[in-house]
Amino acid sequence: DADVTQTPRNRITKTGKRIMLECSQTKGHDRMYWYRQDPGLGLRLIYYSFDVKDINKGEISDGYSVSRQAQAKFSLSLESAIPNQTALYFCATSVGRSQYFGPGTRLTVL
Amino acid sequence: QQQVKQSPQSLIVQKGGISIINCAYENTAFDYFPWYQQFPGKGPALLIAIRPDVSEKKEGRFTISFNKSAKQFSLHIMDSQPGDSATYFCAASTRGGADGLTFGKGTHLIIQP
Numbered sequence: 001d002a003d004v005t006q007t008p009r010n011r012i013t014k015t016g017k018r019i020m021l022e023c024s025q026t027k028g029h030d031r032m033y034w035y036r037q038d039p040g041l042g043l044r045l046i047y048y049s050f051d052v053k054d055i056n057k058g059e060i061s062d063g064y065s066v067s068r069q070a071q072a073k074f075s076l077s078l079e080s081a082i083p084n085q086t087a088l089y090f091c092a093t094s095v096g097r098s099q100y101f102g103p104g105t106r107l108t109v110l
Numbered sequence: 111q112q113q114v115k116q117s118p119q120s121l122i123v124q125k126g127g128i129s130i131i132n133c134a135y136e137n138t139a140f141d142y143f144p145w146y147q148q149f150p151g152k153g154p155a156l157l158i159a160i161r162p163d164v165s166e167k168k169e170g171r172f173t174i175s176f177n178k179s180a181k182q183f184s185l186h187i188m189d190s191q192p193g194d195s196a197t198y199f200c201a202a203s204t205r206g207g208a209d210g211l212t213f214g215k216g217t218h219l220i221i222q223p
Contacts (some may be wrong), residue, residue: 004153031208033210035210040215040216042199042213042214042215043154043199043211043213044213045210045211045212048209048210050208056209058210059212090153092153094207094208096206096207097142097144097159097206097207098144098156098159098207099144099156099207099211100156101146101155102153103151103152103153104153
């Protein structure tokens, strides 16, 4: 969905490096989410935000941090990347009950 | 503890057949049950969703059946087509989805021509 964009789409980094994944949306939705997808495990919630002043931890927040710079922007950071953070990362926005996902960022940590 | 259990992991169905994917949940506070469809290289896309006060919802060839007492829900794809080949995820949430979704592990569906 072009209304939710994620950058970069692919990233290879090394253990110990800091990395930021960015998400932007033009839907005007207040709620934004970060999920991680691993093969055979489905998607798991990392963090979510209801607005710029409201950040909440999800199921697997350890090792991650987020920043909601504006209603339209929600960034995910890995302060010191480790190999088991290699995964596909999705940003989503929501209004009402429906969530709309971005195209994902494939992150590889060597 | 896996709160949403999905089966089967993979499924092969002939064109024109019925595809059935099942999910079971444990948290009785869940109040919203969506299904997502994901094609390779794409993000999940909402397919159909149901609330627990309804036993069935149909949209085109896609139907959700919901059994509140058994804490189970399923997706039926009628007249399955090769274009339906994708990975399907069931999910559940509280507060109508506000606190994020809890996903099943996914079903890789292949429709053979």
